[in-house]
Amino acid sequence: MSNHVNRRTLFKGAAAGALAVGFSQAAGGWLTAAAAAGRTDVAWAPPFDGHLETAPEVLESFSHDFGRLTTPGTPRAVLRPGSVDDIVKAVRFTRQNRLTIAMNGQSGTGTDLESHSNYGQAAVPDGISIDARELNQIHQIDADSAVVDAGVTWAELAQATLAHGKTPPALPDYLHLTVGGTISVGGIGGTVHQHGLLCDTVDEIEIVTGTGRLLTASLSRNPALFLAALGGGGQVGLIVRARVKLVPAKPNIIVFNLFYNDLAAYCADAEKLAHEGRFDHQSGEIVRTLDDTSWRYKVEAGVYFDGDPPDQEHLLRGLNDEQAEREVAQMPYAQWIFRIDPYEDFLKDNGFWEQPKPWFSMVLPATRTQQYISAVVDELVPEDLGAGFAGFYPFPVSKLTRPMFAKPIQRTAYLFDLLRFPVPGDPGIDRMMDQNRRLYDLGVSLGGKRYLVGAIPDMTTSDWRRHFGLLWPGFRAAKFVYDPANILTPGQGFFS
Template identity: 55%
Template sequence: MRNGRRTQMSSTPRTATGTAAAPSRRRVLGGIAATAVAVVGWNTVDQSWATAAEASGAAVVPVPALTGTLETSPSVVEAFGKDFGHLWDGAGSKPWAVLRPGNADDIVKIVNYARANGIKVAVNGQGGSGTDIESHSVYGQARVPGGISIDARSMSKIVSIGGNCAVVEAGVTWAQLTDACLQVGKTPPALPDYLYLSVGGTISIGGIGGTVAKYGLLCDTVRSIDIVTGEGKLVTATATNRPELFNAALSGGGQVGIIVRAEVALVPAPKRSVIFTLYYADVETYLQDAEKVLADGRFHVQAGEMLRTPDGSGWRYKMEAGANYSTTPPDRAKLLSGLQDVRADAVIEDVTYREYMFRLDAYEGYLKETGHWYSPKPWLSMFLPASKTKTFMKRVEQELTADSLGGGFLLFSPFLTSQVKRPLAMMPGESVAYLFDLLRFPNPGDPNIQAMLDQNRRLYDLAVSMGAKRYLVGAVPNMTQADWRAHFGNRWTGFVNAKKKFDPANLFTPGQGFFA
């Protein structure tokens, strides 16, 4: 992906308003060796980190004693200056240091240190499988140019698994938690489709999966969090104890604190799942059936997709629905009763529960083999009001081609907005909304990345005019504070007040661009 336009995007990141982002510090650490170098303090004169060799005679504020490490080697900051989307890679996205915390107290110390010295801070989820470990934001949301990036993988302990809840550090992935819970016959009720994401990062933006119709977003299954606020305090927050902080942290995009631990609800795990893959020739029939099974709740899992027809001539729709069981298989005929799918194309499989939860593993392997996994990812994720969904999808059918998806897909399924409880997880003002999740994996070498981003902006503006809301992942260029104010609507003022209260120095997660 190194055509002229792509190279410019990589080397010259843009701010939310589209202007070139200037380095936030005057001095780069180009002279520091490529091995891990201990930082001893912050030079208040030239606004840069200082090593022991550089500290002599300088106005250096010493770094507090840490159990973990604060690293500034080029190889480390380079790795933390990139994300899964590869749309903001480049020198302007690099942090100045990476904290690998030994414990929560390290984070408290660094937040206090950053506040005293005017340094930005953001957590980097560092999820993934195998050796492909990186931030899974796709448009620079976790970037902290010139600041401190906190490696979430240093906080990846499962503290406890009980009868109805698990306590985990924020860097634990849903894959880790799922496997650990299955060993004792439990499972988180809501899971993302891709499990190799950190718990802390996911709940900070909401977390979407196929059980949203029954359990809401992943953050709706969180009972409590331990969080370090911008005041440098480690506190516990729940829906009833410090609810303002709790509600601002869950789906708030990392603006009010660093989540270090979460208590997640658990339910008994089924043994097996019967998965129904049903195909529809047109959007109208798909919408009727999707909302029918949503209303009667006949399935435990409900997802969907817009995809190319087998001959590549157009689009069709797919409902993927699951019925879980442990001993007696469900009545398939009853579950299919009244549905209008193209029955000859239906595929029905009986698999273990774990096989279904980890169903994307094989597809991830395919995307890595073909190179799609490593391409830039101009994703677009939104929640559409049901009453406008058909009109919007007709426009999408005209806009997209097979090349628009590359090796990716467009997830598309309904859910009840009443199941989403956290106030900053903004939803359309209707009882039923549709997840629209355009997860592009462009073909390697595709020269049209900028055109895809421009298309995202057009589709976003159209959807917003119809009452849609963004999900806080994805790549929508040139978002302004006015756009964000409109997105949060009547909750904007409360969000601003929470930011001022819990992060008065405006330290946290500048990459989201909410308060730029």
């Protein structure tokens, strides 16, 4: 192996008081120039265009995530890539030295950046963590697609495409997440009933496999790799670039909040609307009643428009909500897609953002959803959410075209989320984690599937085999082909 040491790597090490020039398994980690002198077991760092950092404060910042629920261990190094070739070199180095490696989205706003995994999914204890935000170029915007690096956020992409009168057809509710990270787990938002998951809107990717090969993958080129990567949790490769579909952006939206006291009435209307596609945006929540004594249900539905707003009476025809409580608002599309930003500011200003966040997400078969939700609301109390919320809405399963996103085999499925922001100092985190496991087991017994971003303790290989079901043999085979040394994204725990 070459003993060339990148001068930027040396500079970063010097700034931390340690010149990290090579790695030694026998010595248990990265070595300074002085410590490496005379040794014959040193694997020298490759000549990166970016730089490798080993400063303790840098490693510490990559050892936690948004959920702040686990202490999975500190990476041995953080790569700030200067090129896609750096990812290739890093993966090959990792494989040769029996380490692990994962992409870290470093999402968020301003300088407040961190992995937005919720339960250590992006963690690489004793491995190499790649700062995806260094891959942040928008390379091309065409009439119907954009080519972007994996570290570009949906906020950055949306702002750039709106300048061309375009928008990605599917966006997450919180836009300050990286493209690569969201399509690796699926990515869901309020247009899922129209356009599917965020990964369904990706036509092509560039990906570095666990063998250190940079490949282009699509439905017509390396299709097995393409389908295993989208929604596959980073197990067959590290996505470095993506071609995302674009559609014309209408400048305005009208939004309706519709309230239901009866679960069956909510489900009937929500499913009807989702399959009709009457609204461009459709989501929903479990919310408190006006007297704060119990739970009820809300449809949030919106239509994008140019010119005069659409006829409200026509849009709301035939619905059985509490009509006297309907809420209606209009706003520019550009304001709408960033609607979560003020909520983020509130959470940060009031101490919620830094707390542990035991998020929970399930995808439920429609035929068993009412049974499941009835059990949930029987035990759910406001303290289970804190300043968070409980998402709950249906979508046609046919809109989900990427197979690795496990889903019920039914015409209609529901997303159910407990996006918890516990009150600062809340001692009930362990109780919430126990609740997550119980609700997961109940959901699985009814035919549901988890969404990969949540925090569910004590997941075993058997749990994951059951989760992927008929996909498991093919997924395991793809893992063997594209990551035979099992070095990629160990925090998911699928094959541990």
